[in-house]
Amino acid sequence: xxxxxxxxxxxxxxxxxxxxxxxxxxxxxxxxxxxxxxxxxxxxxxxxxxxxxxxxxxxxxxxxxxxxxxxxxxxxxxxxxxxxxxxxxxxxxxxxxxxxxxxxxxxxxxxxxxxxxxxxxxxxxxxxxxxxxxxxxxxxxxxxxxxxxxxxxxxxxxxxxxxxxxxxxxxxxxxxxxxxxxxxxxxxxxxxxxxxxxxxxxxxxxxxxxxxxxxxxxxxxxxxxxxxxxxxxxxxxxxxxxxxxxxxxxxxxxxxxxxxxxxxxxxxxxxxxxxxxxxxxxxxxx
Amino acid sequence: xxxxxxxxxxxxxxxxxxxxxxxxxxxxxxxxxxxxxxxxxxxxxxxxxxxxxxxxxxxxxxxxxxxxxxxxxxxxxxxxxxxxxxxxxxxxxxxxxxxxxxxxxxxxxxxxxxxxxxxxxxxxxxxxxxxxxxxxxxxxxxxxxxxxxxxxxxxxxxxxxxxxxxxxxxxxxxxxxxxxxxxxxxxxxxxxxxxxxxxxxxxxxxxxxxxxxxxxxxxxxxxxxxxxxxxxxxxxxxxxxxxxxxxxxxxxxxxxxxxxxxxxxxxxxxxxxxxxxxxxxxxxxxxxxxxxxxxxxxxxxxxxxxxxxxxxxxxxxxxxxxxxxxxx
Numbered sequence: 001x002x003x004x005x006x007x008x009x010x011x012x013x014x015x016x017x018x019x020x021x022x023x024x025x026x027x028x029x030x031x032x033x034x035x036x037x038x039x040x041x042x043x044x045x046x047x048x049x050x051x052x053x054x055x056x057x058x059x060x061x062x063x064x065x066x067x068x069x070x071x072x073x074x075x076x077x078x079x080x081x082x083x084x085x086x087x088x089x090x091x092x093x094x095x096x097x098x099x100x101x102x103x104x105x106x107x108x109x110x111x112x113x114x115x116x117x118x119x120x121x122x123x124x125x126x127x128x129x130x131x132x133x134x135x136x137x138x139x140x141x142x143x144x145x146x147x148x149x150x151x152x153x154x155x156x157x158x159x160x161x162x163x164x165x166x167x168x169x170x171x172x173x174x175x176x177x178x179x180x181x182x183x184x185x186x187x188x189x190x191x192x193x194x195x196x197x198x199x200x201x202x203x204x205x206x207x208x209x210x211x212x213x214x215x216x217x218x219x220x221x222x223x224x225x226x227x228x229x230x231x232x233x234x235x236x237x238x239x240x241x242x243x244x245x246x247x248x249x250x251x252x253x254x255x256x257x258x259x260x261x262x263x264x265x266x267x268x269x270x271x272x273x274x275x276x277x278x279x280x281x282x283x284x285x286x
Numbered sequence: 287x288x289x290x291x292x293x294x295x296x297x298x299x300x301x302x303x304x305x306x307x308x309x310x311x312x313x314x315x316x317x318x319x320x321x322x323x324x325x326x327x328x329x330x331x332x333x334x335x336x337x338x339x340x341x342x343x344x345x346x347x348x349x350x351x352x353x354x355x356x357x358x359x360x361x362x363x364x365x366x367x368x369x370x371x372x373x374x375x376x377x378x379x380x381x382x383x384x385x386x387x388x389x390x391x392x393x394x395x396x397x398x399x400x401x402x403x404x405x406x407x408x409x410x411x412x413x414x415x416x417x418x419x420x421x422x423x424x425x426x427x428x429x430x431x432x433x434x435x436x437x438x439x440x441x442x443x444x445x446x447x448x449x450x451x452x453x454x455x456x457x458x459x460x461x462x463x464x465x466x467x468x469x470x471x472x473x474x475x476x477x478x479x480x481x482x483x484x485x486x487x488x489x490x491x492x493x494x495x496x497x498x499x500x501x502x503x504x505x506x507x508x509x510x511x512x513x514x515x516x517x518x519x520x521x522x523x524x525x526x527x528x529x530x531x532x533x534x535x536x537x538x539x540x541x542x543x544x545x546x547x548x549x550x551x552x553x554x555x556x557x558x559x560x561x562x563x564x565x566x567x568x569x570x571x572x573x574x575x576x577x578x579x580x581x582x583x584x585x586x587x588x589x590x591x592x593x594x595x596x597x598x599x600x601x602x603x604x605x606x607x608x609x610x611x612x613x614x
Contacts, residue, residue: 017429027430094403094434120406124425128394128404135398140477141363143391156479164387166486166495172479185492216403217440221414221433226424268580268598269606272557275594279576281498281522281555 003047004060004107006117007040007072017225036072039118041188043181046148047116048080054150058082060110064089077199078191089208093124094216100132115178119144134178142173146184290326290351291379292318297388306384306448313411313451314382315348321417326351330365345462346455352462356469361476366395368470373441380419385445397443405444488525493542498524498555504531505560505600512537514604521611529567545570559600563588
């Protein structure tokens with residue numbers, strides 16, 4: 001089975017932008033660090049586990065980016081990838097679908113049964129490229145997978161997807177397919193040093209004639225420090241007196257909750273039981 | 287449909303529409319009233335759904351038209367495809383969806399089919415100097431905000447983070463234009479088959495996702511007493527958490543520690559036993575809906591946050607509570 005894993009390097013900001021005087025200096029390409037996308041590492045780990053579970057799995061790691069992107073391939077090789085492809089091209093934000101088109105071209109040239117990639121990236125995190133590749137190739141896609149199993153007799157893949165609150169959905173998906181991987185308890189393995197160092201000789205470079213590309217219908221207005229999340233605006237309770245309302249507004253609605261005072265007559269466990277029953281967390285047995 | 291420039295895709299849950307969809311609608315209605323735009327709400331309705339009732343409710347939030355969609359099969363890919371087909375025809379300015387698991391998938395399929403970009407997880411909507419739509423999204427782990435403005439040539443696909451905007455019935459008595467049910471049969475049926483659903487097991491679920499938590503601190507005293515926490519958790523179907531002290535003593539593992547050096551949780555119910563409530567711990571449980579505190583110290587800061595304060599020895603209260611449940 002040929003598995004292609006799409007990986008990328010993400011930008012990691014050094015320091016805290018909220019405390020920085022000059023945001024541009026922090027975002028300057030010379031000052032930022034690069035790291036492999038954590039979701040893509042999870043995808044590589046899934047690929048490795050597939051390799052361990054059945055006999056023949058060939059893993060190809062593909063990355064798109066400038067020279068610095070090669071490190072992602074070294075790590076992929078360290079984790080066990082067999083073939084490394086570096087597409088020497090650069091796509092800025094807003095052109096994810098062009099990138100998806102390029103990746104689709106590369107993987108179909110390479111030949112594949114399964115494409116794995118991270119759910120989204122750590123830096124920009126649009127979460128579009130995986131589904132974009134599936135759409136362009138016209139193959140099914142499953143998102144947020146936390147567990148991939150191969151059913152015997154060449155059947156479909158059985159995938160557990162994360163659907164929030166720790167719940168999972170089990171789906172069957174025929175090959176070929178694109179699967180985007182969610183970070184899970186399965187920690188990505190550490191890359192082996194020998195393979196990491198040997199990777200540079202194995203990298204196959206594709207140079208791409210960068211097309212001018214379609215015009216992105218977006219204009220960048222500004223980049224600024226992120227404000228603390230705008231929480232829902234607090235409005236005080238109408239029933240309170242004017243003074244109480246003022247107090248609540250001044251404290252931002254953080255006024256202490258009205259407590260049910262512990263009554264000395266009723267024991268602690270009795271109070272706990274009654275409270276849980278009253279609020280519907282426990283069924284009353286009596 | 288052509289005059290409706292802003293589309294909102296609402297998400298169904300069992301009892302109706304998701305709260306996050308109303309947040310999106312309220313916020314979009316605020317923009318639309320300034321720009322004089324019409325809003326159309328799209329939602330995937332079951333054939334027997336009471337569309338009129340939903341329509342009246344949506345109108346009071348500011349919707350101008352309602353288009354019930356009937357997509358077979360009802361997967362995010364096919365729904366996204368149906369919406370993208372409609373969008374190619376009617377060319378709305380923007381399509382808004384709440385960033386939930388379903389919402390993100392549908393938005394990504396719509397964007398992929400329209401060959402446009404996806405502005406996911408937006409935190410702010412606004413209007414520029416020429417009344418053009420602007421959106422702000424956070425990048426680099428929510429530390430930097432980037433603002434974009436629409437050039438108005440392509441349809442923008444935007445998902446909005448839930449929990450940021452107020453839900454407000456700003457247009458009481460408004461009427462809605464109920465459009466005819468749009469049925470779409472996917473040409474290529476989605477080959478992905480959903481087989482089942484596995485409910486999270488409270489014993490193994492990540493505490494970040496847990497709906498109920500029982501948390502123990504230094505006041506539990508010994509590892510022996512900490513077993514009471516596990517017993518109570520079993521009774522309530524809750525997950526077990528701990529403070530830094532509990533973790534240092536080896537009562538819980540690191541992945542169950544709550545607070546500054548652990549995780550931030552948002553359960554419906556949290557029972558805090560023998561926890562004083564130091565800020566390093568309580569900053570991890572700010573989102574808790576209902577907090578019960580059991581601590582011998584009546585001046586402990588945890589009591590100030592609690593919905594129910596019990597000033598008593600936590601192991602004894604738990605022991606009695608377990609005995610009470612067991613005897614019925």
